[in-house]
Amino acid sequence: MGSIVTPPPPLAVEDVFSEFAGQSKTTVRLHPRRAYPGVRESSLGGLLLWPAEEAWPECAAGDDHDEPIVLVAVLQIFARDVPELPFPNGTDVFQLLWCPALHDEDCRPRPVVRWRAEASIGELLDNPEPPDDEDVEDNHVPNICGLSPERVRELPYPWELDADLRDRVEAWAKERGWSYFAHLSAASGTKVGGWPQWIQDPEYPVCHCGTTMTHLITVASGEWDGESWRRWSPEGTVDGGEAAGLCLGDGGSNYFFTCPRCPNDPPVMVFQCS
Incomplete structure (x- = not known):
């Protein structure tokens, strides 16, 4: 399929908040069409x-x-x-x-x-x-x-942050017409790797070996919602980000995790919805 490009972040969070140093990860948005x-x-x-x-x-x-x-x-x-x-x-x-x-x-x-x-x-x-x-x-x-895989840099979803930093970065973003929750943190939609875009509190599974598992894949109900589209809808998109036709629960996501020490074990799924 042709190239699909996500707009760049509208604000440079890492330039303002030193706490985000080293927190950026690459996710692969799959863009099902x-x-x-x-x-x-x-x-x-x-x-x-x-x-x-x-x-x-x-x-x-x-x-x-x-x-x-x-x-x-x-x-x-x-x-x-x-x-x-x-x-x-x-x-x-x-x-x-x-x-x-x-x-x-x-x-x-x-x-x-x-x-x-x-x-x-x-x-x-x-x-x-x-x-x-x-x-x-x-x-x-x-x-x-x-699928049209696209590499995007992203920051941890707000529920991964301590409350003080979360409140400060959200207030700073809102003063500038944006939201850290919706526009500046983890990418929405079906994707590989990077930070989970949690709907509720983070739920990282722990492997039988005692290792906290890492995010493998998210399968989401849609690619964006009524607010996050301002950042996460690629230019020229006309299908509303719902080409897959999925609705998991009330618009939730299935998150899959794997253990880096036990790569042959089956991934573990976590389901969240609002």
């Missing part, structure tokens, strides 16, 4: 490069619904497009699927992650159609989108 990518392309909601000898995963019967539900493809990312992903040794394809039915009281989908080596995949399995089941939430089944 309606398209029809091939099975060997990075995509959201598109076809997955799935080996024929491996059964397509289902959500088991007898859990929260009567019959097994076919999982839906959410993301496929190739290392050639987003090398920033921490691919385990010998892999170059990341795949994320989830069950589109509601689970538990907080309405979270149940994810499955696969890391693969593209060159080792022989005959391919035909991807199944999305499930047609009364238990399925349509807004948990993403539209088919291509």
Whole structure:
């Protein structure tokens, strides 16, 4: 897909507040847009490069619904497009699927992650159609989108800061017509790495080895909201940042984390909404 460019930050926070020195991180905004990518392309909601000898995963019967539900493809990312992903040794394809039915009281989908080596995949399995089941939430089944990865520098979301600094930087930004929350901190939308754009308090999982896990990927309901669009909507955007067709909870996000010491362990998902 063509290049998509996020506007630069409207204010230089790091030049004014020394506390932000060394806090900037790079995130890769994925910018899903309606398209029809091939099975060997990075995509959201598109076809997955799935080996024929491996059964397509289902959500088991007898859990929260009567019959097994076919999982839906959410993301496929190739290392050639987003090398920033921490691919385990010998892999170059990341795949994320989830069950589109509601689970538990907080309405979270149940994810499955696969890391693969593209060159080792022989005959391919035909991807199944999305499930047609009364238990399925349509807004948990993403539209088919291509990706346009873009590297953006960002600062920690306000809930990562101590209260004094948070209040000072927000007051300073508002005096200048902006908001640290909405415009100057962590990038919104579906993205790889960088700082999570938390909706509630930070919830970094801790690995069984005792290591605090790091942000891997956020899958968001949209790319911006009624205020943050001033910074995070690329020029010329006309689809409102909702091309993926997702609405997680009441417009929340699924955050995935990985342990740098245990790269072969499955990522852990945290769900937040307002």
